[in-house]
Amino acid sequence: MINWNVDPNIFTIFGKEIRWYGVLFAIGLVIFGPMIEERIWKKEHLPEKWIQKMAIYVFLCTVIGARLGHVLFYDPAYYFANPIKILAIHEGGLASHGGALGLLFGMWLYSRNVTHKGWLWGLDRLAVPVGLVAAMIRMGNLMNSEIFGRATTMPWGFRFLRSNEYWKFIVGQSSDVSQLIAKNGGISEMQKMHPDIYNQVINTLPAAHPTQIYEAIIYLVIFGLCMWLYFKRNITAKYNGMIVGIFLIGVFGSRFFVEMLKLVQEPWEIDLVNKIGLNMGQVLSIPLVILGIYFVYNAVTKAKEQLIK
Known part of the structure; x- marks a missing residue:
């Protein structure tokens, strides 16, 4: 078993703690994500101002969505009683499902106000690097010693x-x-x-499933698949919405099953599991998987229609 006792703080500056989670989140969202998008932009010879505006829409909507997702889905009573705490992102509390919804909404605004090329056009190109960003966020969760699973006797279990x-x-x-x-x-x-x-x-304590690592590995695989589909198979030339559909199915379909190993994040989720057999993470994953299936079906259907024409 692995004894995990890593300090989640890198250093303190002006009385504020700088955490691994925030740094990994920022590196993925502000550095690696835009680097891959720049390759996409160069490949398609797209206007540079489009990618600059995309970065703003994506960053703001992802962070706001992730924060509001945590507030509304996991602890609304506390935050409605202490509304100023909604702004205290440095204290933790970002929900990936909320981030995904914020991202979808942000790209709708982006396509409407900037590219005028359609929602799915932008989502396909954005989905390519998001798996890498999601993996880095899960590694941030590992550094925080949070969002792990139930007890396990597997040799890779973490204490x-x-x-x-x-x-x-x-x-x-x-x-x-x-x-x-x-x-x-x-x-x-x-x-x-x-x-x-x-x-x-x-050394005799029970260990827990490091579900953060499980998810990070899955997201990296999905990232590799999306990169291959875009750069090697040029799938966006024929199937509009295929990459983002596969991304949603892969990420939130796997999330549904990994959640079976996790401890619930809030005490009230125990009642939810007892009532319907699912925790909140699973409930929120279902509509996103359905949306992904719809995107894939729509992409294949549209492509067939074009062949007939």
């Missing part, structure tokens, strides 16, 4: 030693370990006063 959820939901399942920790004054006191016992206890 997320900095996570309260890990100690509560994973370690809490082992009464013997909990009693030993309590007997020695808690985990922090044990580490200071009884390092030998601490090391022994840590």
Whole structure:
């Protein structure tokens, strides 16, 4: 098993913590994503001002959508009671489903106000690098020791030693370990006063599925597929909406199944699982998978119609 005790903060500047999560998110969204889009723009000889405006639409709508998604889907009561906290993005709380919806809306605005080429035209080209960005975000979740899975005996399981959820939901399942920790004054006191016992206890703790890594690997595969479809197969020349459809099916279809391994993010999700057998991540994934299927079906249908003509 892997003992994961990485500090989520890189450094502190002017009293503000700079976290790996934010840096990885920014590198993907502001550096790698635009670099790949520039290759697409050069390949098709598109106006440079279009890509500059796309970057603005994508960045703003993704961040706003991800934040509002967390607020509305996962903890609306808290944020409606403390509306100023909606702006406290540095404290964490970005939902990938909200980010996807924000992205879809932002590209609708972009196509309407900038390119006038149609919604799917822009989405196909944008979807090519998004898998890479999504993988980097999941690695940010790993650095935060958050959004992991249930207990596992697999040798690649992680002990997320900095996570309260890990100690509560994973370690809490082992009464013997909990009693030993309590007997020695808690985990922090044990580490200071009884390092030998601490090391022994840590190495006998249960581990959890590193679902952040599972998702990151899947997203990288989808990223590679989208790159191949665009640059090698030139699929956008024939199928309008095919790449974004495959992207949505791949990302949120896999997300639906990976969610089966995850701990729920909010306590009320336990009731949701008991009632319908699905958590919020799964519920939100279903319409996006359906939308992806529609895009693929529409792309194939339109292509057939063009052949008949």
